[in-house]
Amino acid sequence: MTHQPCVLFLITEDWYFWSHRLDLAKAIRDAGMEVLVVTRVQDHGARIEKEGFRLIPIRMRRRNRQPLRELLSVLELVRIYRREQPDLVHHVAMKPMLYGSIAARLAGVPAVVNAFAGLGYAFITDHQSAKVLRFLIGRALRWALALPRSRVIVQNDVDREQLIRDGIVQPIQVSVIRGVGVDTTAFAPSPEPTGPLVVLLGARMLWDKGVGEFVEAMRKLKARGLDLRGVLVGMVDEDNPACISQEQLRSWQATSVVEWWGRRDDMPRVLASAHVVVLPSYREGLPKVLLEAAACARPIVATDVPGCREIVQDGRNGLLVPPRDAGALAEAINTLVQDQAMRLRMGARGREIVTREFSAEQVARETLAVYRELLER
Template sequence: MSNQSNVILFVVNAPEFFLSHRFPLAVAAKKSGYEVHVATAEGPDIERIQAQGFIHHVVPFARSGQNPLNELGTLLCLTKLFRRVKPSLVHLITIKPVLYGGIAARLAGVKSVVSAVSGLGTVFLAESAAARLRRWLVTVMYRSAFKQSHLAVIFQNPDDRDALLTLKALMPEQARMIRGSGVTLSDYSYVPEPEGKPVVVMAARLLKDKGVFEFVEAARLLKQRGVSVEMRMIGSPDPGNPTSVNQQELDQWAAEGQVEFLGYRKDIAEQYAAANIVCLPSYREGLPKSLVEAAASGRIVVTTDVPGCRDAIIPDKTGLLVPVKNAVALADVIETLIDSPDLRKRMGQAGRALAEDAFAIEKIVEQHMDIYQELLKP
């Protein structure tokens, strides 16, 4: 099949997310002969996207999305962009691009749509009356966005897929399963654990929903028990997110001294190599990249028994699950692992094998390219 006339347009809210989660896929598409366009909000990484020969378009994705007029403006901007570029296929990534981009694709007559649902977000967790209203509205939007004749909806875990199937937002034959965004294995070499005081590291945006408070509380409990451990947190607050940790909380935790806050880091491979245990006590995920990277690094994982997190490990083989929002259980499991170096080593090696088998970027890219070719068949 000749791909020369095919134009793929990736739509993602932030340029840095495109680079961290979908960049290898766009490179592979370009190598296969597709003309690659990328639409994101403004950001400092746009030049890096353009430097790869991708054509970039700015779309005004607002972080919080509380202003209906702004949201309508984003939808209209996407519709105009699709009509102008006339893509053979749009690949919509993260919640707003999937919802608005799906509706815009229908309005603009885009032939083929790939929607990547990388987690259903906190709207499917909250139980307040306002949250239930938002959930109803989002469900209506999903149903509208998924009314396409040539559509594939990629899920990272079965819970998110089953939730949207139950809501009758899409047909079963439209659903696909790809486990996460993949990892470049050569970037995360498996090295033996460091000697000395055990290190537990958590890498995530500093949001309540990521389990930051439970991680800090577990650190307090371990100190009270006299357990010798160094707890490290990698990541920065996200002011546009209503569940973000605020500066006052950060200052208080820093003063307590139980957790070392390293801020935003790009050297995750080195940070994991310097750790003994990787932890993510999140409330819900698509399939967390941090745990895929932990597996590639050969590090045992402690995470919560929730959608996405449990799908990133083989329970009791590459990592251990704890109940969500339970700092005591988290501290208990960390303490057990600190006393079990052989178990950590065995599970870390099994994690590396899992990464090679399921998460290698080449396999993830190949699965996406197969979907593109299937949808673009004449």
């Protein structure tokens, strides 16, 4: 009987697996591999199990300052890896990569994939504390990622070049797989809605997603008398140092500058209600919300930073603006608000680009190729 390879996903949050890795996990299963999901279970555990995946809850959190609990998290992973004996583990994001790689060494896991979702807070912020953190993380990653039968996946060429330049990885170790892909059937074009134009920012509510600049841009546009609705869609992420508080979000909403819809799991419907999608982030891996927006044939305004410019071709399927510049953001939004023909033209081109270059099927093919290379060594 042929051995069925077992792939174990380690991800800190169940909602992140559901929103960003579910399509990939299904493709891996369809390719004849068993899939285990190891994550902190909050709201999506039952749905993950209903999809047919075995779920193993853990206590690890992204932000924890208690060294004993961090040590216990590593030991918990070692026990799971030794008990389950996966053929390959796929770690997603910073803490799973660090702790999971330690556990994989100690448990003797044959093959490891470490996937950056983006370089994260420490690589975005120029605060002194972030620079110290970046140095420490770089040292830790250099050791953690140096497993003999492993591969590092990043989502854009700029992140790859930075990791190589900083001496964290060797060129032969790292592959670029552009994003997590998008289901172009679920995310499909629809006519523009009637009524006031909706300008939507979809992301976790973090300062480094450019939420503050978006609010200021909407304030400027409304001061001109434009009939617009600025909408924020996304969760408050208290485990992230750049978190925007619920109090701040409610304060903005109370002044009618923007609406905050919170976390939504019906993103095709949400995007269908929008006319323009905005992401003024300071840096990204490759943002899924922009892939989804383009698949829905919505024009995009984004910042000219790594990750965003991999999706947005300035003047073709959207407009690029400098980061941290609310004035430029407002002008770009206004350009699209005033020109329906441009919105429709850019939306159609965005759909073409995503279908050709960023489908979930393509990402799955590229990821499975990495798996097979490691498993066949």
